[in-house]
Amino acid sequence: MQFEFEVTGGDFANAGTASSQVKKILKQLNVSVSDIKRIVVALYEAEVNIVAHAYSGVVTVEIETTQVRIILKDSGPGIPDIDLAMQQGYSTASPEVREMGFGAGMGLPNIKRNMDVLNISSEVGIGTTVEMIAFLNVA
Amino acid sequence: MASDQKTSTGFHHALKVKQEVCIGCTHCMTVCPTEAIRVKDGMAVITDERCVDCGMCLRSCPVKAIHVDHDDFNHIFDYKYRIALVPAVLIGQFPEDISVEQIYSVLADIGFTHVYEAEHGVDLLHQTMLEYVKKPIVAKPVISSFCPAIVRLIQVRFPALTENVMLLKPPLDVASLYIKKRLVDEGALDHEIGIFYITPCAAKIAAIKSPVGEDVSAITGVINLDFIFNKIYRTIKATPRGSSFPLPDVSPLTGIAVKWSLTHGEADHIPGRSLAIDEIHNVMDFLEKIENEEISDIDFLELRACDESCAGGVLTTANRFLTVERLNHRASETIRRQTESGLSANNQNEMAPYFGHLLPLIRVDEVQPRGIMQLDKDMAEAMRKMNKRNKVYNALPKVDCGACGAPSCQALAEDIAQEKASFDQCFFIRNRMLTAGKIQLSDSKQILDSIWGNNKLKKLGEGNDPTKENQ
Ligand SMILES: Nc1ncnc2c1ncn2[C@@H]1O[C@H](COP(=O)(O)OP(=O)(O)OP(=O)(O)O)[C@@H](O)[C@H]1O
Ligand code: SF4
Ligand SMILES: [Mg+2]
Numbered sequence: 001m002q003f004e005f006e007v008t009g010g011d012f013a014n015a016g017t018a019s020s021q022v023k024k025i026l027k028q029l030n031v032s033v034s035d036i037k038r039i040v041v042a043l044y045e046a047e048v049n050i051v052a053h054a055y056s057g058v059v060t061v062e063i064e065t066t067q068v069r070i071i072l073k074d075s076g077p078g079i080p081d082i083d084l085a086m087q088q089g090y091s092t093a094s095p096e097v098r099e100m101g102f103g104a105g106m107g108l109p110n111i112k113r114n115m116d117v118l119n120i121s122s123e124v125g126i127g128t129t130v131e132m133i134a135f136l137n138v139a
Numbered sequence: 140m141a142s143d144q145k146t147s148t149g150f151h152h153a154l155k156v157k158q159e160v161c162i163g164c165t166h167c168m169t170v171c172p173t174e175a176i177r178v179k180d181g182m183a184v185i186t187d188e189r190c191v192d193c194g195m196c197l198r199s200c201p202v203k204a205i206h207v208d209h210d211d212f213n214h215i216f217d218y219k220y221r222i223a224l225v226p227a228v229l230i231g232q233f234p235e236d237i238s239v240e241q242i243y244s245v246l247a248d249i250g251f252t253h254v255y256e257a258e259h260g261v262d263l264l265h266q267t268m269l270e271y272v273k274k275p276i277v278a279k280p281v282i283s284s285f286c287p288a289i290v291r292l293i294q295v296r297f298p299a300l301t302e303n304v305m306l307l308k309p310p311l312d313v314a315s316l317y318i319k320k321r322l323v324d325e326g327a328l329d330h331e332i333g334i335f336y337i338t339p340c341a342a343k344i345a346a347i348k349s350p351v352g353e354d355v356s357a358i359t360g361v362i363n364l365d366f367i368f369n370k371i372y373r374t375i376k377a378t379p380r381g382s383s384f385p386l387p388d389v390s391p392l393t394g395i396a397v398k399w400s401l402t403h404g405e406a407d408h409i410p411g412r413s414l415a416i417d418e419i420h421n422v423m424d425f426l427e428k429i430e431n432e433e434i435s436d437i438d439f440l441e442l443r444a445c446d447e448s449c450a451g452g453v454l455t456t457a458n459r460f461l462t463v464e465r466l467n468h469r470a471s472e473t474i475r476r477q478t479e480s481g482l483s484a485n486n487q488n489e490m491a492p493y494f495g496h497l498l499p500l501i502r503v504d505e506v507q508p509r510g511i512m513q514l515d516k517d518m519a520e521a522m523r524k525m526n527k528r529n530k531v532y533n534a535l536p537k538v539d540c541g542a543c544g545a546p547s548c549q550a551l552a553e554d555i556a557q558e559k560a561s562f563d564q565c566f567f568i569r570n571r572m573l574t575a576g577k578i579q580l581s582d583s584k585q586i587l588d589s590i591w592g593n594n595k596l597k598k599l600g601e602g603n604d605p606t607k608e609n610q
């Protein structure tokens with residue numbers, strides 16, 4: 001099954017809406033506590049990245065019994081050097097964003113740690129697409 | 140992974156609906172934070188697996204149809220040693236001109252042989268907590284186990300956070316273990332000891348009757364605070380001043396212990412980032428954020444189901460803010476006296492010699508998740524139900540009127556997906572089916588009766604038909 005959520009750049013007040021909706025859905029589908037946790041943490045980071053660094057985006061969540069695949073497609077400045085962005089501690093967050101408690105450069109590494117697959121493609125000046133997959137721990 | 144699929148039945152609940160009193164008004168159904176209530180046959184029905192015994196339903200009931208099922212008071216006389224274990228908020232129920240001594244002596248007069256405050260367990264617990272929160276292996280934030288409604292809320296709504304619940308008994312259990320041990324040391328036999336907790340809420344009863352993370356509680360029975368309050372107050376009013384009964388000997392509480400059950404009572408004495416949050420909706424909002432890791436780096440959470448914590452317990456009678464005021468006075472008075480006497484709190488604690496004995500007993504086993512959110516244990520089946528629920532929900536009017544006997548359109552949709560309810564329970568849908576000739580008027584009445592009972596309108600007074608003129 002598939003769900004879609006919209007994310008607005010700069011809207012910190014509503015950052016986390018998609019992840020909290022997805023959490024609710026996964027709980028209702030009886031996905032294990034540990035899988036829910038890592039998916040929600042990763043999605044939250046990716047969602048906040050759109051809010052903090054891009055203009056707007058769409059989150060698509062595809063749920064199957066074996067995996068959860070999430071695609072976050074945004075229009076924004078894009079990431080010029082993805083390898084660099086992946087490095088822990090690397091951040092281009094503005095002072096305003098830092099003031100809100102973000103911008104430690106921990107988001108992408110945290111996503112990588114929590115998900116089984118992470119693919120980022122980006123075009124400078126156009127936008128970024130983040131694809132991430134968690135294989136569910138089936139008992 | 141398997142553990143969160145375990146929904147244990149047989150949990151004790153202290154909140155009960157009096158069928159003969161309930162008018163099926165839906166007030167309780169709409170306020171229940173876990174959507175545990177439905178109206179069937181004209182009466183509120185509480186779903187056991189969902190209820191966390193917070194008591195919101197009781198507060199909202201306009202006809203007092205929801206009550207807290209406690210033990211018969213006369214049960215205390217089955218025991219030679221009859222201990223009243225009272226919460227500090229009991230004292231706060233009375234105006235300041237009635238002294239602590241007076242209240243205690245009346246408890247002795249009505250039949251108890253010993254009176255003991257549950258918060259005597261605080262000093263040992265506090266010391267243990269200070270060690271506990273320092274351990275690097277415990278999941279942060281440590282969530283206090285003090286309020287049983289919160290522990291249950293976490294089990295059913297936030298199963299991922301069960302590992303954060305502090306694995307130590309609340310002060311009340313610590314105190315009861317101590318009393319039992321001391322009386323046995325003094326020669327009492329186990330079966331001669333009856334420890335009765337005077338409870339400010341339903342949640343404590345549920346916790347005592349089916350404890351989470353431990354096998355049995357050391358407490359014999361539970362009596363409602365409002366019941367005892369009335370008994371004490373009547374006796375005090377009927378007793379001429381100065382003729383008070385002999386005072387049972389008890390050591391005074393420390394200042395920390397006096398305020399432990401109030402908001403900030405715990406959090407202010409745990410180092411690091413310690414937060415205190417009261418009222419169940421506030422707690423749910425916060426736990427949601429903690430669960431998403433939107434809020435992190437918190438060391439300790441004191442969470443209480445009631446506004447103003449136990450001062451606002453459902454069985455309290457006094458205004459909660461006045462209770463807080465009285466306990467604050469009592470705490471500062473205690474601290475002043477202890478400072479004057481130059482004794483440290485622990486020197487005065489009669490429990491101190493027993494700390495070694497009690498320490499290993501105050502730990503509890505892990506708190507098990509018992510999630511209620513899942514639509515089915517099997518994920519494929521759950522997905523099927525979710526699709527059905529979403530489809531049904533889209534067709535419902537989204538007015539959350541409650542006329543179907545469920546708290547919201549969302550809840551009805553879920554009940555339908557779970558095959559616990561039918562589409563035609565919705566008034567709007569039923570009307571449409573009727574117009575389309577899909578059901579008959581008699582079918583419609585039958586459905587209505589199955590939700591609201593067949594004498595709903597009769598109950599409200601016969602011959603009072605507002606549709607007839609000239610009345
Ligand atoms: N959706 C995006 N659009 C444009 N740039 C992005 C996007 N996501 C990440 N980046 C870039 O990658 C950098 C690193 O991202 P990462 O999430 O690891 O850290 P951060 O967002 O800066 O800080 P933190 O996540 O710790 O709050 C960001 O500073 C930004 O330059
Ligand atoms: S806050 Fe106190 S009175 Fe209220 S439910 Fe929790 S333990 Fe009971
Ligand atoms: Mg980030």
